[in-house]
Amino acid sequence: MAQVLEFKLPDLGEGLTEAEIVRWLVEVGDVVAVDQPVVEVETAKALVDVPCPYGGVVTARFGEEGTELPVGAPLITVAVGAPADAAPAEDTGAKTEGSGNVLVGYGTSEAPARRRRVRPAQPPAGGAANGTGAPKAPAADEVPAAREVPATREVPAAREVPEGPVPVISPLVRRLARENGLDLRELTGSGPEGLILRADVEYALRAATAQGRPAAQSAATSHGVAPRPATTPAVTPAPEPTPTPTASTGPVAGGIRTPLKGIRGAVADKLSRSRREIPDATCWVDADATELMRARAAMNAAGGPKISLLALLARICTAALARYPELNSTVDMAAREVVQLDQVHIGFAAQTERGLVVPVVRDAHARDAESLTAEFARLTEAARTGTLTPGELTGGTFTLNNYGVFGVDGSTPIINHPEAAMLGVGRIVPKPWVHEGELAVRQVVQLSLTFDHRVCDGGTAGGFLRYVADCVEQPAVLLRTL
CATH class of the missing domain: 2.40.50.100 (RNA polymerase II/Efflux pump adaptor protein, barrel-sandwich hybrid domain)
Known part of the structure; x- marks a missing residue:
């Protein structure tokens, strides 16, 4: 059998x-x-x-x-x-x-x-x-053809608290219980095979609030009782108001609704968290990129693999972060500490048919222009085909956002939480510019830096951005760090 x-x-x-x-x-x-x-x-x-x-x-x-x-x-x-x-x-x-x-x-x-x-x-x-x-x-x-969670179930008799790991659907549920003093071992999950869902924890917290006592005490009182019993509830929470159709606060019926799920939902959650938690500020500067474009053309004319502009900008960023390491940091609010990171993992924004993703180039500080070009190309292709792994989409310490490819000059980007800064690069276009005391047509780019004001002040951020602009205008400045 x-x-x-x-x-x-x-x-x-x-x-x-x-x-x-x-x-x-x-x-x-x-x-x-x-x-x-x-x-x-x-x-x-x-x-x-x-x-x-x-x-x-x-x-x-x-x-x-x-x-x-x-x-x-x-x-x-x-x-x-x-x-x-x-x-x-x-x-x-x-x-x-x-x-x-x-x-x-x-x-x-x-x-x-x-x-x-x-x-x-x-x-x-x-x-x-x-x-x-x-x-x-x-x-x-x-074996059933499909599983269904029963709408009602009998209240089980008192059970022993299990040993070993508690089956919880996600780390977020564990954190929600921990922050509210709720012992997960005292709950019976309503998910498959007793899996504890977020709704189970929220029910226990509502029950504790209705009784006017801490969540941990409420959980202890309801030891061995299912979170949402239908026949013999341990607690009867206050009924929640049900909105009537005439008093709906949602959008007008007939609009197009797009679920915030998958990559788009993750981006929405992360950007919202960044706005809630990070006190960001932005500074920007125009730079003459004519010499940088000439240097790239000379590199590519010398033979070998072609060097991308994004790779040169990433190399400039790693040199700037070596001078201003405060911007290669993250903030640990639980410990109330700024954690300055040893390695530079540069993320870059990539627009795909499935939405915006931010692949990460590992150890960017240890790569030359050729290696950076090859890695950017590999990750970009993986992003387009949807084959990026979770490990290639996480762990960044600094983000480079080249929004100039969309034909715009400037932007105030939102920091990619939990990083501390993001450099935005606009389009490079011919503009009138005073060069060596005379008016000339030069290739001009706008650079913007959005930074977490908790990790540094404006002087540090301005120094970082000015150094990046100097390297763009005079690539020979990079020779000091090569």
């Missing part, structure tokens, strides 16, 4: 809590191998393939294309060919059934000793647990 294993949407890392199913790569009844991609999903970071850690026959799929699933929700079930009791206890588990650990975009690897989001094993009534120490998987004919 085949053993049926359920594969859930894995923890995608980088704070990602959900993903949208873009395209199924397998059908029910297909035979899949260990580490074979089974579904293509879009997260708030990138478009990635999710490999399955099990090998066998697909018996069920959960979710249609276009559906958003939270981390921990079931994706597919796979019937593994070898019976569970056909091998010794020490040989069962991830090593025989699959790799057990999903690394999105990179395949899978050997399962760790303890997996995240795994509830403690509980032996069935009247007997002991199976030889592996984990609950026995259901038979193939017991």
Whole structure:
């Protein structure tokens, strides 16, 4: 008899809590191998393939294309060919059934000793647990076609607080509970297999508010009670007002609604957070880029790989950050400290059909113009094809925004949280300019620097921007740092 294993949407890392199913790569009844991609999903970071850690026959799929699933929700079930009791206890588990650990975009690897989001094993009534120490998987004919969270459920009897990790849908839910003094071990989640959702934590907090006592005390009182019972609630919170159709405060009916999800939703959240938390300021200057353009033309005429203008600007930024390291920082408000970073990872804004993304060039301070050009080209192509990994979209310490490609001269960019500064570069156009005491037509560019006023004052920001402008006007200034 085949053993049926359920594969859930894995923890995608980088704070990602959900993903949208873009395209199924397998059908029910297909035979899949260990580490074979089974579904293509879009997260708030990138478009990635999710490999399955099990090998066998697909018996069920959960979710249609276009559906958003939270981390921990079931994706597919796979019937593994070898019976569970056909091998010794020490040989069962991830090593025989699959790799057990999903690394999105990179395949899978050997399962760790303890997996995240795994509830403690509980032996069935009247007997002991199976030889592996984990609950026995259901038979193939017991696997439902789809999972539904019941609208009502009976209030369970008092239970023991589980040991080990608590199954929580995201780090944000853990932080919400921690900041409000709520013990997650005292809650029963309403998600699949008891997964604690944000709604469960918010319900417990509302219940605590209604009773006029701390959340931790309320959670202790409702020990072992489901967060939202339908029959015997532990607390009856005050009813929330329901808006009537005539008193709607939303937009006029008939407009076009675009869901803020995926990459667009992540960008919206990050920009909103930046505006809320960062006291930013902007300074700008016009610079004569004629000599920089001539230097680039001379480099490209000498043979070898072509050097991009963006790479030269990035090289100038790394030299400026070496002089003004305050702008290569982040602010830790919990510790009330400014953390000055040792390495420079430059992000750059890239517009794609799926929205704005900011790929990151790692260790930009250790790269020359050729290496920077090649890395910018690689990441730009990956952004266009939607193959950037979460690791290539996070970890930046400074951002370079070349909005001049859109034909505009200036802008006041929003800082890419949690960084401390962003350099904006406008279009380079011929303009009248006083050069060596005479009026001449020169290639002029506007540079703008938006910075976090908590990490430095205007003098430091102005010095950084002036140094960048000097390097643009006289590229030989860079020779001091090469």
